[in-house]
Amino acid sequence: MSVMSPRSPAKTPPAPPLLPALPRAGRRYLRLGTEDRDVLWLYLLTRAALWSIAYGARWLFPADAGTHDPGPVLAPFERWDWGHFLNVARDGYFPDGRGPWDAEWDNREAFFPGFPLVLRAVHTVVPHWTAAGLLISFVAGGIAVLALARIARLYLPDEGAGQRTVQLLLISPCAVFLAAGYSESLFLALALAAWLAAHRRNWPVAATLAALATTVRISGLFLAAALALHFVLTARTRAHWRPLPWLALPALPAALYAWYLHAYTGDWMAWKHAQERGWYRHFHAPWETWNTTWDSAFDQVLATGYAYMLQAELLAMAVGLALAVLLVRRRRWPEALYVGLSLWALGTSYWYQSIPRATLLWWPLWITLAAWTLRSPRFRTAYYCLATPMSTLFALTFLTGRWTG
Template identity: 75%
Template sequence: MTLPPPQLSRPRPARHQPPHAQPPPTPGALFRDRARSWLGPADREVLWLYLLTRLSLWVTAYCTRWLFPGRSGTREPDPVLASFEQWDWHHYLQIARDGYFPDQSGPAQGGDRDNREAFFPGFPLMLRAVHVVVPHWTAAGLLISFVAGAVAVLALARLARRYLPDARGERRTVLFFLLSPCAVFLAAGYTEALFLSLALPAWLAALRHSWPLAAGLTALATTVRVSGLFLAAAVALHFLLVARTRAHWRALPWLALPAAPAALYAWYLHAHTGDWLAWNHAQERGWHRTFHAPWDTWSVTWNSAFDRLHGTGYAFMFQAELVTMVVGLVLCVVLVRRRRWPEAAYIGLTLAALGTSYWYMSIPRSTLLWWPLWIGLASWSLRRPRLTTVWLCLVGPLSTVFAMTFLSGRWTG
């Protein structure tokens, strides 16, 4: 009589010995798991592209400090952070550090008249808050733009996902956006990245009919730039086009929320200056943003660009202003023809504001805020594959030139 072979079974643990328990996950592991569940592969690819372009801008900044130092003949370049301390940054820094009226005296009472009240308070307030943790002011500003830019490109990719059926569309959209001629302003301590990190999610919320969220984010965007009011108009128009049920119309009062930051800021300036239009008057004093007929504005800009009235640096920038105005007008016409009324209203209001001053100013920078442009280019490239190659070969070098122009302090000549 033979014994049966032993059964290959896992021995049971003794009753008095508890089974081995899994160790609790670390906070880092929990964060990674949640990030992976929220960020899909396409999102991670977009962020990787964003990081690579940030690295390329820092390489450009390093080279610029050596090739174009602030002082001729110097043997030691300025710190690389100094490359980003240009133009409007000084206004944001002064507001964040000293406030709008450090001596409790507005322009009407003999203040410093640097026209800092022309800048909305959203970015300076954020800069002051981050400065509590990051002592270096410039580093704090760059950190704000870095984080906000990441949020903006993710939102832009998800917007493209809603408009473009091809999965390649969102990556193309972000690629065209990050290699645009004025992309350097997304990395600098300027308002573009912070504005987009609020405006693009606001538009996403509007497309999903989440009206309280859309209104709240638009209101926050309005604290950063006056362009938030143009976005509010687009959100309101979209609401009117899609609202059908009584439940939709109950959200109508939310659409007034974006006007609150502008009204509060006007009240604050009036309390210090006695002028309800102090913001507009500061724009007029500092940047010649007085109202002119559009054809007069075009004529002045054209003469400044080609009639040798200014140095070559200034003339080149005026030429860029003219080109981007034409691009904006073409974009607006395309949006109208496709019956994209809210986006057309947003672009049209932007062009109306920038195209009725004494001359064109800041239109190239404003293209960063025109998300229909980047989604439209991506859609076009899906039908015309060579467009991507043309963009990389022509606009890529132009982006480097613009970046070096800004980083060397030669942006306006």
């Protein structure tokens, strides 16, 4: 059986009826089996490992080497994008009439409102903002790994395929971002649940979840495109085509956000322009972006910390391109479209940014790696020996405030 090919119909249970059986089917899919519980146990263990690294980082790598106070216990997670999410959740996008017309503006409108809205809601119950953000990622991450395990079982016949796929995700180099108060866990929870619903031909639920994912990250639009292609490729009868209008739903949150920003700034492209001002995401040809990133990473034009992270960006892009080629060869067109759109969006800026983090959202990558590790013990050993220390290194890099140099 080829990698990333779904099981034959004879080996999988038939899809539930479209509408009449949804309540009972929903209850069945919410039940946790033995493998689901094993997945959650693995998830808890890896969370404990990351929190122990965060604890050690406070004591061993303080900003002031001579300090006797390690600082607040949650301080290691208050890094980089967390500040933008916090500002939006606490103060809104344009507090006190401030905005992109101010010289010291932080370009917070570059971040979609889904995560800040959830953060603000959870904060009404959990008064500490950072704790509220970590709780969101913790709960969403648990949902995401359960959905990922179930998706993996659709593609791989191997025993333990779901647990192995989740394991590879949770020890991946950038797994620390699934534990931090960032949007990756929340997006994955919604996107993977949407993909699972699409495989069960429950298109209203899939479209609704994809729309919610779009409120969290622009990648929700890439997911929506993949879902639409999956719909077209799998629709066989007139009844199958009836849910087609639902596929327009994921575009609504992005349109509403653009309208909201326009109302305050007069700019329909305010989100894109914030990305350009704050993160140099001006359009460049893909080969120009690669050359700029390569030169900055290896020509000693930047400090070593920045150069190292740009080297990681190059490696992540290479992995993404290889994955896209493999998906095309396997004729996994929807997944190839999803990964391809992500690579295009991330690979056409001034230089590469956030591609290692984006690998967390490429679930076909973790399913493919799971297939290889299940069928090749040597590959499994090699992957674990390389990925585990890299994951620890990246976690320390983030938790000590050195992620961007």
